Amino acid sequence: MDYKEEFTQLIEENRLEDARILLERHKLYASEEPFYYGNMGWVLNHMERYQEAEVFLRKGLVYFSEDGWLYSQLGFSLDRQGNIRDGLDALLKALQLGFDEPWLHGEIGWCYKELGDLKNAVAYFENGLLDDARNVWLLSQAAEAYYGLGDKETAEEYYVKSYRILPDEDARFDLARFYKACGEYDKEIHILQEIQHTHYQDWKEFELGFAYFQKDEPQEALLHLLKALELGRDDTSERTLLGDVYRSLHRIEESNEQYNTSLEYFEKALNKETDTYWIYQEMIWIAHKQQDWTKKLQYLDRASEQKKDDIWLMFHYARCYSDLHEHVQAIEACEFCLQHGEEGREMQDLYAWNLGRSAQAEKAIAVLNKRIERFGGEAWNFSELGWNYTQLEDYKKAIRCFKKAYDLEPKNPLNCSMLGWCNLRLNQLDAALSFLLEARQLGRDDGWLHSAFAELYTEKQKYAQALQHYQKALEQGYNEDWIKKEIAQLEELLAQENAKA
Numbered sequence: 001m002d003y004k005e006e007f008t009q010l011i012e013e014n015r016l017e018d019a020r021i022l023l024e025r026h027k028l029y030a031s032e033e034p035f036y037y038g039n040m041g042w043v044l045n046h047m048e049r050y051q052e053a054e055v056f057l058r059k060g061l062v063y064f065s066e067d068g069w070l071y072s073q074l075g076f077s078l079d080r081q082g083n084i085r086d087g088l089d090a091l092l093k094a095l096q097l098g099f100d101e102p103w104l105h106g107e108i109g110w111c112y113k114e115l116g117d118l119k120n121a122v123a124y125f126e127n128g129l130l131d132d133a134r135n136v137w138l139l140s141q142a143a144e145a146y147y148g149l150g151d152k153e154t155a156e157e158y159y160v161k162s163y164r165i166l167p168d169e170d171a172r173f174d175l176a177r178f179y180k181a182c183g184e185y186d187k188e189i190h191i192l193q194e195i196q197h198t199h200y201q202d203w204k205e206f207e208l209g210f211a212y213f214q215k216d217e218p219q220e221a222l223l224h225l226l227k228a229l230e231l232g233r234d235d236t237s238e239r240t241l242l243g244d245v246y247r248s249l250h251r252i253e254e255s256n257e258q259y260n261t262s263l264e265y266f267e268k269a270l271n272k273e274t275d276t277y278w279i280y281q282e283m284i285w286i287a288h289k290q291q292d293w294t295k296k297l298q299y300l301d302r303a304s305e306q307k308k309d310d311i312w313l314m315f316h317y318a319r320c321y322s323d324l325h326e327h328v329q330a331i332e333a334c335e336f337c338l339q340h341g342e343e344g345r346e347m348q349d350l351y352a353w354n355l356g357r358s359a360q361a362e363k364a365i366a367v368l369n370k371r372i373e374r375f376g377g378e379a380w381n382f383s384e385l386g387w388n389y390t391q392l393e394d395y396k397k398a399i400r401c402f403k404k405a406y407d408l409e410p411k412n413p414l415n416c417s418m419l420g421w422c423n424l425r426l427n428q429l430d431a432a433l434s435f436l437l438e439a440r441q442l443g444r445d446d447g448w449l450h451s452a453f454a455e456l457y458t459e460k461q462k463y464a465q466a467l468q469h470y471q472k473a474l475e476q477g478y479n480e481d482w483i484k485k486e487i488a489q490l491e492e493l494l495a496q497e498n499a500k501a
Helices: 003-012 016-025 035-046 050-063 068-080 084-096 102-114 118-131 136-148 152-165 169-182 185-192 198-214 218-230 236-248 252-270 277-290 293-306 311-323 327-339 345-356 361-375 379-391 395-408 413-425 429-441 447-459 463-475 481-500
Strands: none
Touching: 003 016, 003 035, 016 035, 035 050, 035 068, 050 068, 068 084, 068 102, 084 102, 102 118, 102 136, 118 136, 136 152, 136 169, 152 169, 169 185, 169 198, 185 198, 198 218, 198 236, 218 236, 236 252, 236 277, 252 277, 277 293, 277 311, 293 311, 311 327, 311 345, 327 345, 345 361, 345 379, 361 379, 379 395, 379 413, 395 413, 413 429, 413 447, 429 447, 447 463, 447 481, 463 481
């Protein structure tokens, strides 16, 4: 048996290191043909020793500059080192020199995919599949590229085909991740439940927990997440998702416990990582979920030391100051975002809301009108417009705005309440009573509503009913000074009526 036959046998037995040693022993034949350098590169590539492979392949190309196989192996070693563009050039050179195999087309497609050129990626994956239609790697890579192009139907077809050819854990992972990305959680759950390998059970249980949570089945999600934790899945994603699930179940104390554990893990990561900005982003978002605005502000301040005047941070500064009712600071943060290109509907809404709470009703109205013209109006926008018109005491315009909000959300008691209150301001008592009663039927029963009823019954000279509603307003914590004055006046009026009787 000559050394080439022995080498082939060692490769068939997957004895790569022995094959490499055999080649070294026959190095004296290296310059006679590409066999030595090409196979040394191939072996080292398969051993993931890419830099060493590159050295041998470049030496081989000095002797055999027109060998397509050497270029194909060089391209592979380069792209696996992260040098995608040079790797692609070498792979295309191999093709140009006549080396034409399915895996080469696949590797070229992979390079294009990594560079974001998905159309070319698909073209080369399809070229490879013409001669190797059952290659599961080519199928899964093509599926990923099709998904990136927005062709979910073809992507699913290829993932499923790959899975049916070789239903191993890799194929299940690919299919499960695809269904997760598409939001098809029932299909994802079905595939996840087929994963049996013990090494992946904690990952499987976590993904099942995520899927059930997305399906709005938090109790089922909790069972899987606790199982994942029991199996050793204990990281920030696990703890944060547990916090989300507990919060959706209104188990706030347990939710905060999980969130705080996640924050502790992130604090430890801050001491280990050099790039910490993304960690602060996660911490800021957790504090936001906890609705702990003071904590969130502290994280924002720490993050801004790393990345000052960052648009994402300023957006959350605006939200945080708004939630803290620090309207001046919120407005400043909103204006920074608007000046730097963040002009989405959420920013416009946030800006308008804080302007309205800062005695800048006219400016708030202008922002809201611009927002509605650009993005269309939602019930909240029209309601907020109405509220700002009430600050200007323009109750007719306020009624028109609240009516638009009412038409969009007829079951929202706030809109009925404000329609009632505005009609009351215009002394349109019957309309006011109708809307206030509707608000109560829709479930509103707070101190403010009782005070509005009291004002209305006072205007109708039904003093006893008015007094009852003012007293209920106080009982429900609506302790406005003016109410106490109104009660005193009503008691005096009732006393006068009783004296006359």
